[in-house]
Amino acid sequence: MLELAAELLKRIWDRTPFVTATVTRVDGSAPRQPGASLVVDADGAVLGNVSGGCVDSAVYQACQQMLSGDSRPKVLRFGYTDDDAIGVGLTCGGTIELILHHHDPRTEPELGLAFADAAQDKPVAVATIVAGPSAHLGRMIVVRPGRPREGTLGDGALDRAAVIHATGLLNAGQTGTVEIGVADGYCREPMTLLVESNTPAPRMLVFGAIDHAAALARIGSFLGYRVTVCDARATFASRGRFPDADEVVVEWPHRYLRSQRLDGGTVICVLTHDPKFDVPLLTAALRLPVGYVGAMGSRRTHEERLVRLREAGLTDRELSRLHSPIGLDLGACTPQETALSIAAEIVAHRHRGTGVPLRTGVPIHRRGVPSPDAFWPAVHLDQGVGINLLGAEVPYPQALSSSQESR
Structure with a gap:
C-alpha cells in the first residue's frame, strides 16, 4: 500500500x-x-x-x-x-x-x-x-x-x-x-x-564522471536509488552531463565519501580506474559496512589495484568485498550495456542471486533474506558512530569487525 x-x-x-x-x-x-x-x-x-x-x-x-x-x-x-x-x-x-x-x-x-x-x-x-x-x-x-x-x-x-x-x-x-x-x-x-x-531510498554513489556513469545513473534511478555522481574534475562533473543523477558533486572522491553517513543499503561504484582516485577511495569504501563496492577496470588493472590496496593496508578479508572487474558477464559493449551489467550484479548480490539463466532450474521467486551486507549499520569515519537505516546514530564499537567475522 x-x-x-x-x-x-x-x-x-x-x-x-x-x-x-x-x-x-x-x-x-x-x-x-x-x-x-x-x-x-x-x-x-x-x-x-x-x-x-x-x-x-x-x-x-x-x-x-x-x-x-x-x-x-x-x-x-x-x-x-x-x-x-x-x-x-x-x-x-x-x-x-x-x-x-x-x-x-x-x-x-x-x-x-x-x-x-x-x-x-x-x-x-x-x-x-x-x-x-x-x-x-x-x-x-x-x-x-x-x-x-x-x-x-x-x-x-x-x-x-x-x-x-x-x-x-x-x-x-x-x-x-x-x-x-x-x-x-x-x-x-x-x-x-x-x-x-x-524507508528512505538507498543511495548509489558513482565515482568517475564518464559516459558509463551517466548510463548507470539512469538505471540506478530506475531501480529506486538516490544517485550521486562525484568527480574531482569540474569540467566533467556537470549537471548537464548527468540529468538522471539526484546530485552531481565536484570533490575528491575519498574526501566526499568520508563526509557522508551511509547505511547498509548503499552501493558504491568506482568507475575512475585511475590510481590517484581509486586507491584512497577504495581504501575508505572497503572499510565501510555498505552493501556493495565495485570497481571498473581490466583484469590487469584489477591485479595492479590489489597490489596498491594491500600496500595501503587493506587485508585479504577487506579486499574480498570488492567486486572487480565490476558487473556480470553479459557481453556488454556500450556504456548502456555496461551499466546494465553493473546493475545486474548489484541486484544479484543484494538478493543472493546466482546470475545464471532461469532456464537452468534455479528458483524464480526466492524467499531468502537479502545479502548480509544489506542491513549493516553504517559508520561515520571521522566519529566512529553507526547510522542505521532510519538515520539514527547507534553505538559502533566493533560492529564492522564482528560483522566481517560472521561472514
Missing part, C-alpha cells in the same frame, strides 16, 4: 473513499510479495496490482463490491488447481492471500500521516491486523520514528506489541507478517500483523 502513497494521498486530500487489496501471504511461486496492493477508488480508478495480471480482474471486482456494499474487511485467497486452469487462479502455481479494506479518509486521519511521510520518502510503518478475531480485522496503527504511534488496534498491550514489531521491521527496512500468540499475553486469540515499511 505504501508503494502507492503519493497517489493515495491525493484521495485523502479529496476525501475520496477507496478499497485496498493488499497481499498478506505468499506460498510457492507468486509474482508479488506481502505489501503489494491493488486499489480501487470511489471514482472507479485503479492503482497497482497484486498478481501481475493473473487475478487482478477478480480482485478489482471484489473491491468494487466492497465500495458499493459491505465495507467490513475480508480476506481473499487465490491459488492454482486443475479447476483454476479455466477459472481464476495463479498460473505461476503459487497461492496468495489478500486483505480487502475499505478506507474512508474522514475516519482514518492516521493513514493520511503515513501516506504523507511515505510520499516524502520518510521512514514510516503501518501495522494492520490481517488474521485473528473478525472484530479486530483491518485495524491498524502507524509508527513513525521519534513520534507517538497513531491509531489503535483496540488494546493498549496489543498496541505496544505492534509498535515493537513494527519498529523492528522498519529498522531493517522490511515488510512482512508477525504472529502474536496468546502465550505472549497480548491477546486472547492468535493474531497476525502485516507490517508495511517505507
Whole structure:
C-alpha cells in the first residue's frame, strides 16, 4: 500500500473513499510479495496490482463490491488447481492471500500521516491486523520514528506489541507478517500483523564522471536509488552531463565519501580506474559496512589495484568485498550495456542471486533474506558512530569487525 502513497494521498486530500487489496501471504511461486496492493477508488480508478495480471480482474471486482456494499474487511485467497486452469487462479502455481479494506479518509486521519511521510520518502510503518478475531480485522496503527504511534488496534498491550514489531521491521527496512500468540499475553486469540515499511531510498554513489556513469545513473534511478555522481574534475562533473543523477558533486572522491553517513543499503561504484582516485577511495569504501563496492577496470588493472590496496593496508578479508572487474558477464559493449551489467550484479548480490539463466532450474521467486551486507549499520569515519537505516546514530564499537567475522 505504501508503494502507492503519493497517489493515495491525493484521495485523502479529496476525501475520496477507496478499497485496498493488499497481499498478506505468499506460498510457492507468486509474482508479488506481502505489501503489494491493488486499489480501487470511489471514482472507479485503479492503482497497482497484486498478481501481475493473473487475478487482478477478480480482485478489482471484489473491491468494487466492497465500495458499493459491505465495507467490513475480508480476506481473499487465490491459488492454482486443475479447476483454476479455466477459472481464476495463479498460473505461476503459487497461492496468495489478500486483505480487502475499505478506507474512508474522514475516519482514518492516521493513514493520511503515513501516506504523507511515505510520499516524502520518510521512514514510516503501518501495522494492520490481517488474521485473528473478525472484530479486530483491518485495524491498524502507524509508527513513525521519534513520534507517538497513531491509531489503535483496540488494546493498549496489543498496541505496544505492534509498535515493537513494527519498529523492528522498519529498522531493517522490511515488510512482512508477525504472529502474536496468546502465550505472549497480548491477546486472547492468535493474531497476525502485516507490517508495511517505507524507508528512505538507498543511495548509489558513482565515482568517475564518464559516459558509463551517466548510463548507470539512469538505471540506478530506475531501480529506486538516490544517485550521486562525484568527480574531482569540474569540467566533467556537470549537471548537464548527468540529468538522471539526484546530485552531481565536484570533490575528491575519498574526501566526499568520508563526509557522508551511509547505511547498509548503499552501493558504491568506482568507475575512475585511475590510481590517484581509486586507491584512497577504495581504501575508505572497503572499510565501510555498505552493501556493495565495485570497481571498473581490466583484469590487469584489477591485479595492479590489489597490489596498491594491500600496500595501503587493506587485508585479504577487506579486499574480498570488492567486486572487480565490476558487473556480470553479459557481453556488454556500450556504456548502456555496461551499466546494465553493473546493475545486474548489484541486484544479484543484494538478493543472493546466482546470475545464471532461469532456464537452468534455479528458483524464480526466492524467499531468502537479502545479502548480509544489506542491513549493516553504517559508520561515520571521522566519529566512529553507526547510522542505521532510519538515520539514527547507534553505538559502533566493533560492529564492522564482528560483522566481517560472521561472514
